Amino acid sequence: xxxxxxxxxxxYSVDVVALTPKDxxxxxxxxxxxxxxxxxxxxxxxxxxxxxxxxxLPDLSQRAIRNSTGTATIWNTQxxxxxxxxxxxxxxxxxxxLALVPMGQxxxxxxxxxxxxxxxxxxxxxxxxxxxxxxxxxxxxRLDLDPVAFKLLPATFTLSELQQIYEMLLGxxxxxxxxxxxxxxxxxxxxxxxxxxxxxxxxxxxxRFGPRKRRRSRRGVRFDLLG
Amino acid sequence: xxxxxxxxxxxYSVDVVALTPKDxxxxxxxxxxxxxxxxxxxxxxxxxxxxxxxxxLPDLSQRAIRNSTGTATIWNTQxxxxxxxxxxxxxxxxxxxLALVPMGQxxxxxxxxxxxxxxxxxxxxxxxxxxxxxxxxxxxxRLDLDPVAFKLLPATFTLSELQQIYEMLLGxxxxxxxxxxxxxxxxxxxxxxxxxxxxxxxxxxxxRFGPRKRRRSRRGVRFDLLG
DNA sequence: GACTTTAGTCACATTATGTGACTAATTTGC
DNA sequence: GCAAATTAGTCACATAATGTGACTAAAGTC
Numbered sequence: 408x409x410x411x412x413x414x415x416x417x418x419y420s421v422d423v424v425a426l427t428p429k430d431x432x433x434x435x436x437x438x439x440x441x442x443x444x445x446x447x448x449x450x451x452x453x454x455x456x457x458x459x460x461x462x463x464l465p466d467l468s469q470r471a472i473r474n475s476t477g478t479a480t481i482w483n484t485q486x487x488x489x490x491x492x493x494x495x496x497x498x499x500x501x502x503x504x505l506a507l508v509p510m511g512q513x514x515x516x517x518x519x520x521x522x523x524x525x526x527x528x529x530x531x532x533x534x535x536x537x538x539x540x541x542x543x544x545x546x547x548x549r550l551d552l553d554p555v556a557f558k559l560l561p562a563t564f565t566l567s568e569l570q571q572i573y574e575m576l577l578g579x580x581x582x583x584x585x586x587x588x589x590x591x592x593x594x595x596x597x598x599x600x601x602x603x604x605x606x607x608x609x610x611x612x613x614x615r616f617g618p619r620k621r622r623r624s625r626r627g628v629r630f631d632l633l634g
Numbered sequence: 635x636x637x638x639x640x641x642x643x644x645x646y647s648v649d650v651v652a653l654t655p656k657d658x659x660x661x662x663x664x665x666x667x668x669x670x671x672x673x674x675x676x677x678x679x680x681x682x683x684x685x686x687x688x689x690x691l692p693d694l695s696q697r698a699i700r701n702s703t704g705t706a707t708i709w710n711t712q713x714x715x716x717x718x719x720x721x722x723x724x725x726x727x728x729x730x731x732l733a734l735v736p737m738g739q740x741x742x743x744x745x746x747x748x749x750x751x752x753x754x755x756x757x758x759x760x761x762x763x764x765x766x767x768x769x770x771x772x773x774x775x776r777l778d779l780d781p782v783a784f785k786l787l788p789a790t791f792t793l794s795e796l797q798q799i800y801e802m803l804l805g806x807x808x809x810x811x812x813x814x815x816x817x818x819x820x821x822x823x824x825x826x827x828x829x830x831x832x833x834x835x836x837x838x839x840x841x842r843f844g845p846r847k848r849r850r851s852r853r854g855v856r857f858d859l860l861g
Numbered sequence: 862g863a864c865t866t867t868a869g870t871c872a873c874a875t876t877a878t879g880t881g882a883c884t885a886a887t888t889t890g891c
Numbered sequence: 892g893c894a895a896a897t898t899a900g901t902c903a904c905a906t907a908a909t910g911t912g913a914c915t916a917a918a919g920t921c
Binding site: 604 | 878880886888889
């Protein structure tokens with residue numbers, strides 16, 4: 408029921424966790440910013456934008472992603488809102504977006520940005536550390552509901568590359584024959600007429616993420632994933 | 635990097651979609667509030683609270699849920715943040731929480747609250763309508779990742795009741811034998827020594843949602859749910 | 862006591878998945 | 892040139908999960 412003056416707008420930050428595969432591991436895009444206060448040093452933070460205007464979330468997040476990745480056509484989705492712990496911008500509320508950058512397309516706009524593998528992260532603020540954890544958990548949770556694995560690959564890819572993405576995200580090895588049989592049954596990918604010779608070994612055929620031909624199966628209830 | 639005066643805090647609303655099963659359908663808790671302006675009439679809205687203080691989201695959402703449902707021990711989770719369309723409180727940003735109320739426990743604090751089945755909703759603001767849709771979609775998406783079906787039932791329940799909840803959420807009938815076999819395999823429920831005679835037919839044994847005994851199976855990749 | 866209704870189980874067919882071994886095509890080392 | 896190594900891709904069989912109809916059990920209704 409708030410009737411407030413027009414100039415007084417809400418303030419919050421939009422934070423973007425951009426992930427890409429790097430050396431069989433996920434890497435996150437960080438930005439180097441001044442530490443603030445009298446401190447003349449810099450520190451690495453998850454890129455964020457303060458929401459000052461009346462801009463809606465979709466536009467805000469698009470802008471934030473374009474600024475940090477340099478590309479606009481990145482798949483992204485909202486993860487949630489966070490209030491706990493300190494934030495580098497002192498924002499009280501942060502809306503977290505997750506962006507997935509295709510392998511090999513992980514360029515940076517300038518020297519203020521860099522990719523860090525999750526195993527070699529610099530220290531982050533408490534809230535941003537928690538947000539990063541949530542973003543990574545989100546990728547894994549959505550793995551078989553959204554085509555997140557395909558968003559981490561370029562438009563065409565080999566089936567071995569696809570399997571490696573799944574193995575990275577699941578944290579365990581998969582059997583090649585099972586993987587391909589399930590993939591074929593779902594009719595999710597279609598072969599191109601291109602082949603890639605990767606140095607040693609037999610060349611691999613390139614595939615693209617294709618429109619599904621078979622209708623989604625109606626499986627029974629799955630209790631074994633409940634926690 | 636914002637250094638702003640202490641008194642100037644951000645404003646946003648916390649909105650709560652509380653759901654409960656009612657007549658083989660989901661029902662949502664709405665609140666009757668004055669329409670605002672010169673209008674002396676009332677309208678039904680999704681209960682919301684304005685975040686004025688520096689209170690964190692967990693506390694805020696807990697308070698909002700307690701105010702509208704009268705109970706504090708309800709399972710709830712954050713769905714996301716919304717900016718699109720008008721909001722009954724004119725808030726620029728709404729954080730949506732989903733609360734699940736067990737069947738038969740759908741009391742209301744006072745006459746300003748009432749449960750509406752999804753098929754007989756009153757008109758809602760554009761943003762709240764969208765939030766309700768998202769909340770319902772969230773329940774279905776989480777169905778086999780979180781024990782949402784069990785949160786819509788009282789502490790003890792019959793297996794037929796559990797199956798009905800799943801059928802309601804999935805929107806299709808399930809085969810009794812398959813359902814129970816999968817449930818037994820996951821060791822998710824344990825029988826009590828109570829039975830319920832529901833008028834006609836053989837009495838049903840009551841079960842409770844029990845601690846899992848078997849470890850979660852490590853299944854292969856599922857491509858057939860991808861969209 | 863026959864009929865209806867709901868609970869609960871069984872057995873069998875079908876489908877999905879785990880797994881090792883196989884063939885194919887290329888580079889590397891000698 | 893040719894064997895070994897390396898990566899791609901497929902096959903066949905064993906095992907496990909799921910779909911399905913028919914059955915038995917225990918209550919109420921007439």
